[in-house]
Amino acid sequence: xxxxxxVTDVRKYFPIxxxxxxxxEVGRVHAVDGVxxxxxxxxxxxxxxxxxxxxxTLARCITGLYPVTSGSIEFDGAPLGAKGxxxxxxxxxxxPYGSLNPRRRIGSIIADPLVIHRIGTKxxxxxxxxxxxxxxxxxxxxxxxxxxxxxxxxxQRIGIARALxxxxxxxxxxxxxxxxxxxxxxxxxxxxxxxQAELGLTYVFIAHDLxxxxxVSDRVAVMYLGRIVEIAPGEDLYKVPxxxxxxxxxxxxxxxxxxLSARRERIILTGDVPSPIxxxxxxxxxxxxxxAMPRCVAEDPRLTPEGEHQAACHFPVQPGExxxxxxxxxxxxSTEPTVGRTESGVDDEPDRRGD
Amino acid sequence: MALLEVTDLKxxxxxxxxxxxxxxxxxxxxxxxxxxxxxxxxxxxxxVSTQxxxxxxxxxxxxxxxxxxxxELIGMPEGELRRLxxxxxxxxxxxPLSSLHPxxxxxxxxxxxxxxxxxxxxxxxxxxxxxxQLAMVGIPQPEQRVDDYPHQFSGGMRxxxxxxxxLALNPKLIIADEPTTALDATVQAxxxxxxxxxxREFDTALIMITHDLGVIADMADEVLVMYxxxxxERAGRRDVYYRPHHPYTVGLLESVPSATGAxxxxxxxxxxPPSLLNPPGGCPFHPRCPYVMARCRVDVPxxxxxxxxxxxxxPLDLEGVGPEVARRRTExxx
Numbered sequence: 001x002x003x004x005x006x007v008t009d010v011r012k013y014f015p016i017x018x019x020x021x022x023x024x025e026v027g028r029v030h031a032v033d034g035v036x037x038x039x040x041x042x043x044x045x046x047x048x049x050x051x052x053x054x055x056x057t058l059a060r061c062i063t064g065l066y067p068v069t070s071g072s073i074e075f076d077g078a079p080l081g082a083k084g085x086x087x088x089x090x091x092x093x094x095x096p097y098g099s100l101n102p103r104r105r106i107g108s109i110i111a112d113p114l115v116i117h118r119i120g121t122k123x124x125x126x127x128x129x130x131x132x133x134x135x136x137x138x139x140x141x142x143x144x145x146x147x148x149x150x151x152x153x154x155x156q157r158i159g160i161a162r163a164l165x166x167x168x169x170x171x172x173x174x175x176x177x178x179x180x181x182x183x184x185x186x187x188x189x190x191x192x193x194x195x196q197a198e199l200g201l202t203y204v205f206i207a208h209d210l211x212x213x214x215x216v217s218d219r220v221a222v223m224y225l226g227r228i229v230e231i232a233p234g235e236d237l238y239k240v241p242x243x244x245x246x247x248x249x250x251x252x253x254x255x256x257x258x259x260l261s262a263r264r265e266r267i268i269l270t271g272d273v274p275s276p277i278x279x280x281x282x283x284x285x286x287x288x289x290x291x292a293m294p295r296c297v298a299e300d301p302r303l304t305p306e307g308e309h310q311a312a313c314h315f316p317v318q319p320g321e322x323x324x325x326x327x328x329x330x331x332x333x334s335t336e337p338t339v340g341r342t343e344s345g346v347d348d349e350p351d352r353r354g355d
Numbered sequence: 356m357a358l359l360e361v362t363d364l365k366x367x368x369x370x371x372x373x374x375x376x377x378x379x380x381x382x383x384x385x386x387x388x389x390x391x392x393x394x395x396x397x398x399x400x401x402x403v404s405t406q407x408x409x410x411x412x413x414x415x416x417x418x419x420x421x422x423x424x425x426x427e428l429i430g431m432p433e434g435e436l437r438r439l440x441x442x443x444x445x446x447x448x449x450x451p452l453s454s455l456h457p458x459x460x461x462x463x464x465x466x467x468x469x470x471x472x473x474x475x476x477x478x479x480x481x482x483x484x485x486x487x488q489l490a491m492v493g494i495p496q497p498e499q500r501v502d503d504y505p506h507q508f509s510g511g512m513r514x515x516x517x518x519x520x521x522l523a524l525n526p527k528l529i530i531a532d533e534p535t536t537a538l539d540a541t542v543q544a545x546x547x548x549x550x551x552x553x554x555r556e557f558d559t560a561l562i563m564i565t566h567d568l569g570v571i572a573d574m575a576d577e578v579l580v581m582y583x584x585x586x587x588e589r590a591g592r593r594d595v596y597y598r599p600h601h602p603y604t605v606g607l608l609e610s611v612p613s614a615t616g617a618x619x620x621x622x623x624x625x626x627x628p629p630s631l632l633n634p635p636g637g638c639p640f641h642p643r644c645p646y647v648m649a650r651c652r653v654d655v656p657x658x659x660x661x662x663x664x665x666x667x668x669x670p671l672d673l674e675g676v677g678p679e680v681a682r683r684r685t686e687x688x689x
Contacts, residue, residue, distance in 0.1 A: 050539035050540060050541065050542075051539055151627050153627070181396040181397055181566065181628070182396060182566060182568070182610055182611060183396060183606060183607060183628075184623070185610065185611075185623075186610035186611070186621040186622065187623040187625075189612075190620065190623060193620075208539070208540065210540070211611065211612045211613075211614060212612055214612065214616050215612035215616075215621070234616075238616055249540055249541060251544075252540045252541045253540050253569070254547070254567065254569030254570050254573050255569050255572065255614035256568035256571075256572050256596065256608065256611055256614065257572060257614045258572040258573075259593070260614055260615075261569070266544065266548075268541075268544050268545055268548055269544075269545070272509045272510075272511055272512070273539075
């Protein structure tokens with residue numbers, strides 16, 4: 001498969017300014033800090049991570065909404081912003097309420113990209129908009145309605161129709177279903193999958209819901225504090241995660257299956273994600289990692305350059321290894337004096353095992 | 356006698372377009388030391404019903420009864436309710452930033468709670484208790500953090516502080532309304548772990564309200580599934596997940612991607628939840644139900660069965676998920 005999007009060592013820092021007149025820069029939020037990845041034509045690359053890990057910032061860098069601080073982004077061999085880039089790369093946003101102008105009719109919202117790029121005459125545009133509405137499962141007769149007349153799921157369909165108006169090749173979906181109710185989520189996920197099959201789209205799919213990402217993605221990247229810590233084909237990542245953070249994240253996600261949930265070994269991380277203003281030295285995860293060693297503080301691990309399954313860790317987790325029961329080698333800033341990690345076996349909770 | 360007995364609770368809010376029937380007849384019990392999970396989508400009435408128990412739905416028309424250890428909560432004078440809130444029943448809300456007062460320190464807010472309910476406590480004693488509570492829920496350096504303002508806490512720590520406050524007076528019942536929805540996965544795991552431990556330690560009853568089927572799978576002893584202001588299924592935790600009866604419960608379970616990573620096509624529940632301004636007649640789920648029968652459009656099904664209850668006219672032995680049960684359900688409905 002050919003590479004459609006290549007991101008090389010992209011960094012995005014947001015300055016923190018103080019003072020009334022000179023706005024002196026006093027610090028920087030390291031939102032995205034050295035991310036390299038490739039997206040292949042026709043695939044879905046999932047990006048997961050907790051809030052503040054930089055996944056949305058990365059999405060906005062890829063679509064050109066934020067200028068990058070350093071690094072390069074190439075789309076189809078040409079640098080970002082080349083002719084045709086704006087048409088080929090589109091975005092679907094999380095909030096179906098905030099991303100549609102409440103005072104405009106949806107027909108004109110969906111036609112906007114066509115107007116901006118001066119495509120077609122008025123009647124042609126109208127026909128195209130109605131085609132798009134049908135494509136995403138909306139009634140084309142509702143052309144003249146306002147966003148407020150639609151439900152959350154339908155509004156997300158409007159956002160999808162708008163993103164598809166210019167026949168893009170890459171669609172960046174930033175949490176497209178997390179604002180929707182469970183029974184509506186599945187409708188939108190199915191729609192996105194159908195559209196991909198029908199139109200040959202490539203997706204970058206960002207979400208914090210691990211099971212949704214697993215379901216839609218061919219490959220998955222895990223982000224932590226502005227870095228990719230692990231990237232692998234979906235099933236590899238979920239079955240044999242190598243990075244301790246991925247292990248913790250997977251074990252922390254709740255699953256809708258009481259027996260399965262009771263059987264899992266839980267790794268409960270201590271504390272919160274450190275501030276991206278002054279990220280920790282060395283491996284960024286060492287402050288919370290149950291496996292941290294002195295080397296993790298001294299040396300920043302890079303993604304292993306070879307193979308499909310890459311993890312940025314000096315001591316990747318081996319299959320069958322028990323993370324929860326290990327004693328950390330480095331004194332951690334424990335935020336939990338009494339309630340710490342659950343150690344499997346010692347502190348097993350009887351009532352979680354099911355009845 | 357159960358700790359909390361709610362019978363035929365109905366709540367409606369008057370609006371210019373007519374009354375919105377947010378809760379339309381809810382009956383359930385919570386036993387001491389047990390956890391009841393209430394699941395439902397937005398607008399199913401899960402939050403309104405428990406807020407009504409606390410007297411927090413002002414301007415609503417409420418009928419029915421809710422007995423806490425034999426004392427009627429519905430229509431209780433405000434002064435009496437106030438003595439109950441925080442001491443007998445406490446609540447943990449979804450968004451800890453807006454449920455803590457931004458202009459007072461976290462410690463001040465816990466101390467206030469203790470001193471209002473136990474006026475004999477001195478300030479120093481209450482402060483000591485507040486520090487102990489914060490330490491118990493895992494706030495680092497509680498002696499210093501007690502004087503911090505809510506904005507100085509992270510999201511997970513704020514929720515810990517809320518839990519400390521909820522547990523401070525050792526209440527009999529805790530109502531947690533989406534306590535982890537605003538939190539990240541790894542922090543959510545910490546908070547759920549903390550809640551499960553505290554609940555066991557204090558032997559408190561817990562009502563856990565959420566839309567997340569995964570959280571309920573971890574926490575609840577018994578599960579109540581809500582749809583359009585009514586409970587549609589009530590059963591033990593494992594029954595709800597492995598032997599669901601109501602087509603809505605089945606639809607909810609089948610619309611989430613499988614935990615084992617199977618890639619089969621998702622089966623969404625078609626259509627939209629109904630408007631509670633004029634809910635559909637008969638079974639509220641009938642416009643979206645794949646097994647709808649003539650009777651469903653006319654007669655409202657009550658919760659039927661004992662132990663495992665379901666508000667559905669399909670025969671009660673049609674339980675479980677899978678093609679075989681689905682085939683038999685279709686047969687029964689045609």
